[in-house]
Amino acid sequence: MNKPNRKGTQKEPSAQRQRENADPDEGVRPLPWFLTMFLGAMAMWGAFYIYSTPSGENSAYGDQRTVATLRPPEQITGAVSKVDGKQVYSSKCVACHQATGAGISGVFPPLAASEWVTGDPKLLINILLHGVVGEMEVAGTVYKGAMPAWKTLSDDELAAVMSYIRSDWGNKAAAIAPADVAAQREATKARTEAFKGGAELKSGS
Ligand code: HEC
Structure with missing residues (x-):
């Protein structure tokens, strides 16, 4: 035991000093x-x-x-409507024509594989604008119900919902532009009541 004293100058620390313990100091304990x-x-x-x-x-x-x-839906500009057709369908049409587009047998005609839906856009626009009351044949079955008129919807909404029903459930027909709806709305503005069944629809006006 020959610890140097604090100053480190004295050669031989005194006996008393040698007996002392060093001052405690704070250590760092390793983890x-x-x-x-x-x-x-x-x-x-x-x-x-x-x-x-x-x-x-x-x-x-x-x-x-x-x-x-997460990507925002692509903004399609131009002839195609900006409204979401499926959304219009879900709020206005789904109760009768069903989410599957299959309708209810004997009561509400199907839109899937319907020649009215995928056929002449003018006829389809007429059906939507003015509604149909009376006999009409859809996919081989005769329906005799009442399809409400949707002329309160905008051209954009109508074009969107028609483009939607023409492209879902296996239907593959071209989209319908809002301008086509506007033109047909103008051409048939004199009409105040629904078409009386398929025959009158096909005869035009
Ligand atoms: C209240 C029930 C009801 C609602 C709501 C309804 N429809 Fe119809 N729809 C019918 C009925 C009933 C017929 C058949 C009319 C007839 O027998 O003359 C029909 C016929 C049709 C047809 C022609 C026949 C066919 O099946 O292809 C189309 C197209 C059509 N609806 C589209 C629509 C669209 C689009 C909407 C929503 C904007 C809509 N319907 C909302 C009851 C409804």
């Missing part, structure tokens, strides 16, 4: 080794997890939404 290892392992696992977890298009993780679903 226990197992904790260090554990934290290190956690950090490595975290890095590995982030690196190995697919992101972006793969929706098996998180809230299942893909980048594609």
Whole structure:
């Protein structure tokens, strides 16, 4: 035991001094080794997890939404209506013609595979603008109901819903532009009542 004294100048500290313990001072206790290892392992696992977890298009993780679903709908400009036709369908037509477009047998005619839907746009626009009351044959079955008129909807909404029913459920007919609806609305503005069945529809006016 030959500790130097504080100043370090005296060669031989006195016997009393040698008996003294050094002044205590604050030490830094190192982390226990197992904790260090554990934290290190956690950090490595975290890095590995982030690196190995697919992101972006793969929706098996998180809230299942893909980048594609989060992308805002493409703005189509020009002749095609900006209104969402499916939305109009869901609020105005679905109660009778059903979400599947299959209608209700014998009561509400189907829109899927209906020659009225995929056929001449003018006839379809007439049906929507003025409605139909009376006998009409749809896909081989005669219906005798009442289809309400939708002339209160805008040209955009009508064009959108018609374009929608012409392109869902396996139907593949060209879209209808708002301008076509506007033209037909103008051409038939004298009409105040519904068409009396399929025959009158086909005869035009
Ligand atoms: C209240 C029930 C009802 C609602 C709502 C309704 N329809 Fe109809 N729709 C009918 C009936 C009934 C007929 C058949 C009319 C007849 O027998 O003369 C028909 C006929 C049709 C037809 C011609 C026949 C066919 O099946 O292709 C089309 C097209 C049509 N509806 C589209 C629509 C669209 C689009 C909407 C929404 C904007 C709509 N309907 C809303 C009851 C409805």
